[in-house]
Amino acid sequence: MLFPLGTILLSPDAQSIFEAGDIDPQELLRRHVTGDWEESMDEDLRRASLAAIEDGGIIVSTWQIGGYTLWVRTDASRSSTVLDIPLDH
Incomplete structure (x- = not known):
């Protein structure tokens, strides 16, 4: 684990997919917690998340x-992780 997840929360839309x-x-x-991200993930987002792990x-x-x-x-305080689908789906 590269960081703690904290409390795990799930949106209703994500719940229905699962x-x-x-x-x-x-x-x-x-x-997510090991940095094993999907290849199609935006490269800028990947870099920002790697930096966020350190910073x-x-x-x-x-x-x-x-x-x-x-x-x-996962929020900056590492107190919660949310699984969600953006509103523009």
């Missing part, structure tokens, strides 16, 4: 799942 059973949220969290900022991972972009965000 209930469909195509992807395991535990696997995404494992990949204490917000860490973000994105995943393409079923035509949606799922965001995994």
Whole structure:
């Protein structure tokens, strides 16, 4: 683990994707916390998240799942991690 996740929160939209059973949220969290990010993740976002691990900022991972972009965000204080789908889906 590169950083603590804190309390894990799940938006209703993300919950519905996980209930469909195509992807395991535990696997995404494992990949998020180890920096094993999806190849299609924006390179600037990847660099910013790597810097945030070192500097204490917000860490973000994105995943393409079923035509949606799922965001995994750990806050700067490392007190919570949110799995969410942006409103523009």
